[in-house]
Amino acid sequence: MLHLDDVLRIAPGVLFRQSEDELVVVLPGEGRFIVLNRTGAVVFQELNGKRTLDEIATALSESYSVSLERAQQDVLAFANKLLERGAAVKVEKGG
């Protein structure tokens, strides 16, 4: 289970392409893919191995005029799904 002070990055070998308003994320190894909507695409592309999930949620809350609490919940749930699907990996603290 992730926490707001965790940092993620896009998993090695993952490819993505913008397609109209959505982002196609192709996962390596099995030909699996996920499609992200505009907000999901913004969060996914923020997973640069530097920003915490809390920082991403704060930026999202300001850009989309949603409460910080709601943005934090959504970012955490979304990040957990990305981790589960192998689209992102957790950056270990101090690593």
Next chain:
Amino acid sequence: MRWTLEVGCVSITLNGPALWVWPFAQAWSRWSGEASDYELRLEQDRGLPEPRAFLFTTLPRFNDGRCVLEAPGFAGEIVPEEKRACLRAHPASSIGDLAYFIRTVFAIWAFDQGAVLFHAAGVIHRGKAWAFFGPSGSGKTTIVRLSEGKEILSDDLLLLRRKAKGWEAWATPFSLYRSERLSTPLHVLMRLVKAQGDYVEPLRPSVALGELIASSPVVNADPSRLPALLARWEQILTSVPVCSLCFRKSNAFWEVIDAAFG
């Protein structure tokens, strides 16, 4: 014994014991070609343990463009840049095991030649190929069964190859069907969806792209070929329309297709 498999100008010469090569030369005689500089060797190796499972249960592993298929009874290596592949296999291996290795070699070599092996059923309708795709269980075999009277290019795997204008679909030997024609211009890509009625629906481009990559066997498991695979499908989608076909178990869907595409 040597025999060359050729599909849509992609050719591979099989070299191995007659017991293993001859069945392919017979069953796939429509795809006999001139000797190729790509050689696939089949070698019997009694030193290997007896196979415990079919080779198709083994997933290929890629490293720097090379591919390895290893399981008890099998040691396969594919080196496309040197135009060679070799399967050492226990003599008890089945023809199906050998066919799976040949299919894997072919998928990679075809891709490196600018084509793509596509997990789809191909039906010829009004002189053009309609490719029906989707994961296992989506209805490819059903579509073929319900297309009585039409020529079937394949119920499982098509080779797509670029031509001067657009793309063409080729019948491959990796299917039970043997159509009269070996290739036809590719007209439409249709994602199959089982439904209560028959209708054609738009397919979001993002979903189409993801589904098509998922339907590109072997090469979609190779991280080094994945960027080119994405680019190839994007290129195909610039000239070939894609949509969803929702259908039930009746052949009424062809009327729906005709209404949608004229």
